[in-house]
Amino acid sequence: MNGVVRTLSTTRDVLRGWGHRVDIVSPDQFLSIPCPTYPEIRLALAMPGAVGRQLARLAPDAIHIATEGPLGFAARRFCLARGIPFTTAYHTQFPEYLARRTGLSPRLFWRYIRWFHRPAERVMVATQSIRDDLRAHGIANLHHWGRGVDLACFTPDAPPPPEFDVLPRPIQLYVGRVAVEKNLEAFLSGAYPGSKVVVGDGPAMEQLTAAFPEAHFLGRRSGRELAGCYAGADVFVFPSKTDTFGLVLIEALACGTPVAGFPVPGPKDIVTEKTGALSENLDRAIAAAVFCEARDCADYGASFSWEAATRQFLSGLEKVEPEGVGAMALAPA
Numbered sequence: 250m251n252g253v254v255r256t257l258s259t260t261r262d263v264l265r266g267w268g269h270r271v272d273i274v275s276p277d278q279f280l281s282i283p284c285p286t287y288p289e290i291r292l293a294l295a296m297p298g299a300v301g302r303q304l305a306r307l308a309p310d311a312i313h314i315a316t317e318g319p320l321g322f323a324a325r326r327f328c329l330a331r332g333i334p335f336t337t338a339y340h341t342q343f344p345e346y347l348a349r350r351t352g353l354s355p356r357l358f359w360r361y362i363r364w365f366h367r368p369a370e371r372v373m374v375a376t377q378s379i380r381d382d383l384r385a386h387g388i389a390n391l392h393h394w395g396r397g398v399d400l401a402c403f404t405p406d407a408p409p410p411p412e413f414d415v416l417p418r419p420i421q422l423y424v425g426r427v428a429v430e431k432n433l434e435a436f437l438s439g440a441y442p443g444s445k446v447v448v449g450d451g452p453a454m455e456q457l458t459a460a461f462p463e464a465h466f467l468g469r470r471s472g473r474e475l476a477g478c479y480a481g482a483d484v485f486v487f488p489s490k491t492d493t494f495g496l497v498l499i500e501a502l503a504c505g506t507p508v509a510g511f512p513v514p515g516p517k518d519i520v521t522e523k524t525g526a527l528s529e530n531l532d533r534a535i536a537a538a539v540f541c542e543a544r545d546c547a548d549y550g551a552s553f554s555w556e557a558a559t560r561q562f563l564s565g566l567e568k569v570e571p572e573g574v575g576a577m578a579l580a581p582a
Contacts, residue, residue, distance in 0.1 A: 251426060252496040253340045256396060257315055263559040272307050274300060274320055293319050301327035311566040317365045329368055334567040337366050338373040339383060342491045349430050363387050370567040375494040378514035392565040396494050397555030398503045402476050405505035405547050409481020416444040419483035419539050424497045427451035436488040437461040441532045448478050479504035484538045487516055503550030505543035509534035524549050
């Protein structure tokens with residue numbers, strides 16, 4: 250489970266609640282292998298033509314290609330060969346993400362990103378910063394698709410975990426994948442006093458727990474337990490520089506917790522002067538953010554609605570002509 254998966258699954262649920270039929274073409278329907286360096290993600294090994302036959306059988310009214318992996322590639326090829334319009338989305342800054350993992354230049358990966366998205370009728374993006382970045386790299390036809398929060402779950406009154414009872418304040422919290430692209434060292438090596446808490450799991454867990462024994466690693470939490478971690482913290486720290494949005498930012502804010510981060514896409518599109526602080530020096534951002542009012546953060550976080558975000562997604566879809574049978578196909582990698 251990550252931000253992209255939560256976005257797609259929640260969008261699916263809202264659409265179905267509105268009476269739409271949503272079919273998902275996903276790796277669990279095919280033989281698959283773990284993604285190198287990210288084994289939680291499965292890469293599908295679909296036979297040639299398998300995705301196209303599935304889409305033809307579904308006869309969708311619209312096709313949205315969610316990510317740039319093998320199934321998205323197959324769906325793109327099928328649509329282009331038959332002149333079928335489709336939309337795509339840019340969920341992750343893959344060029345920078347892959348550059349961190351491979352040591353290669355991001356420019357090499359931007360070539361693939363441009364090639365993949367250019368034929369789309371619309372490319373859905375979550376923030377203005379990412380829109381500007383994609384446009385600068387030659388990708389047009391951009392459409393805003395925001396994000397939301399489960400406001401029934403993420404509230405300021407969520408009970409904090411018992412582990413917080415004995416921790417020195419201020420409690421500085423990170424929630425998310427524990428991996429190299431999340432830049433956790435910038436947070437864990439900081440000198441700001443108090444307690445550093447990490448909620449999540451990932452391939453860098455063993456390395457980071459050994460390197461930073463004074464930090465508190467709580468593992469995975471979800472639902473109301475996760476909300477309690479947000480609500481019980483004094484500041485939420487987001488050290489990543491490769492996210493396009495960061496659902497955890499607005500989840501933290503909805504729980505009344507201010508955000509500290511770097512002035513990069515994602516945080517700079519979301520965090521305001523009343524709800525957090527951004528700085529190239531993360532300790533300075535934390536020092537400023539802890540003085541933000543919880544009420545201001547919670548009110549702002551409550552403005553992010555999944556219903557509004559899903560309406561934006563729906564308005565960006567392109568109908569297949571001639572009209573199908575009322576189906577919509579999502580084709581993630």
